[in-house]
Amino acid sequence: MGQLHDVGQADGWRCWLCDEPVDPNMPPNDPRGASIDTRITKARAKKRKQDKKNLPSERLAHKGCNTGKGANDPVVSWPDHLIVADPAPIITAVERLERKGGREIMARCPTREDAEAASVWLVDRLSRLAPGLEVHTEIATTGGQFLVNLCT
Template sequence: MSNLSVVGDRDSWRCWLCDEPVDPDASVNSDRGPSVDLGAVAKPKKGAATLERLAHRACNTRKGAVKAVVPWSPDLFVVDPAPIAETVERLRRKGGREVVARCPSRADADQAAAWLVDRLSRFAPDLAVATQVEPGGGQFLLALRTA
């Protein structure tokens, strides 16, 4: 297990679950204090590897031993957003392309695409993805494609 400060520095002192800042000087017993989450990350055809990630103690405790739920930003205008954690798992396993949301306008889709790439750079730094915005059915589809 790595030192908390090593994991915190690597993750820029941001919680991988809620994407909020983590205070490195807070008590580890505080809800907003730093904690290391020891999650298993599937590696194709090689079993599972452990990835240590920085989390708030409360976020880590709330997640427990279940799969993480990574929320979409409430500032985005997206319809039928796909669950981020499950989408990342599928793209790691199979690669390819997956539609993750619908947006009413091109500007909304572009904003959601920029947010999603930024969020995934911290949530799944090992997964190289690109976004695609395509018109379809009077809306704009936002898709992720493995690079």
């Protein structure tokens, strides 16, 4: 339980996939119980090989979220309450920003209010998803739509 406790403490006892709280006292086979997800995508494995750094590869996940993901690359979903068109894959964008920095277009929104809500959610979510990555958002107006850009 030592390793699980350490990973849980580091992630604030929140599932890195669904961002919901994880109860450390749940039985280990319960879908809402705690488990460790080894979060190594191809990009992170390549970076680890090149840099020889000890990058964090273990994250806390619900047993059900971790099992549902399986051996596939993780997907962090945009919430249903946000009105966004063409949402970018969050994990892919974050990995690119970690590698190269710069700016990523994350979504198109029909109104400024929708873009602001998406921006607030995105920065908050990334503060737990990739805590070492300093990001902010910019909202650009283009052709009657509002683009949410994620910047390092």
